Amino acid sequence: MFFTFEMKDYMKTLLALITVLWGLAPHAISQLPSNPKIKQLRIGYYTEKIPLSATDAQKFWPVFNAYSEEIEAVQKEMKLRAATLKRTMNQLSESEIQVASEELMSYKRKRLAIIERYYPQFQEILSPKKLLRFYYAEEEFPRWVLKQLRSQNANRNPRNRW
Numbered sequence: 001m002f003f004t005f006e007m008k009d010y011m012k013t014l015l016a017l018i019t020v021l022w023g024l025a026p027h028a029i030s031q032l033p034s035n036p037k038i039k040q041l042r043i044g045y046y047t048e049k050i051p052l053s054a055t056d057a058q059k060f061w062p063v064f065n066a067y068s069e070e071i072e073a074v075q076k077e078m079k080l081r082a083a084t085l086k087r088t089m090n091q092l093s094e095s096e097i098q099v100a101s102e103e104l105m106s107y108k109r110k111r112l113a114i115i116e117r118y119y120p121q122f123q124e125i126l127s128p129k130k131l132l133r134f135y136y137a138e139e140e141f142p143r144w145v146l147k148q149l150r151s152q153n154a155n156r157n158p159r160n161r162w
Contacts, residue, residue, distance in 0.1 A: 038145065041148075043061075046134070049134075049136070049137035049140075050130050050134050052130070056126065063122065067118040074110045074114065075107075078104060078107035081107070082104065085104075
């Protein structure tokens with residue numbers, strides 16, 4: 001019985017850690033825009049995926065930059081909090097882990113609130129088709145960056161291809 005109790009606690013802690021990491025994984029690349037090269041890649045990628053007229057681009061980029069800064073700020077907060085939780089996970093009680101999970105969910109809610117707040121502005125600038133392309137590009141960009149990095153690594157170190 002004692003072993004079962006320990007295993008349950010271990011599994012709950014493991015589940016909480018997986019939940020935290022799973023919640024951060026899609027946004028990990030989103031932390032990269034602070035890097036100027038990644039910002040340039042993002043601009044190029046979005047420009048390719050959302051063919052903007054000169055007028056659209058003039059309106060779109062300032063709104064996107066403000067939107068992106070707000071998203072990055074929330075994600076930075078979430079990343080810092082998650083890092084702290086990761087370091088202290090083993091010392092937390094079950095109720096503290098529950099509170100931490102709720103806190104991380106609040107960051108996700110903040111991110112969603114930003115997306116919802118900027119949606120009407122993007123709607124005014126972009127046609128429905130371009131708006132949909134923008135949201136697809138936003139979801140696809142992190143995977144595209146990872147694919148590019150893997151490709152570069154494979155080309156640099158042929159032994160790691162398999």
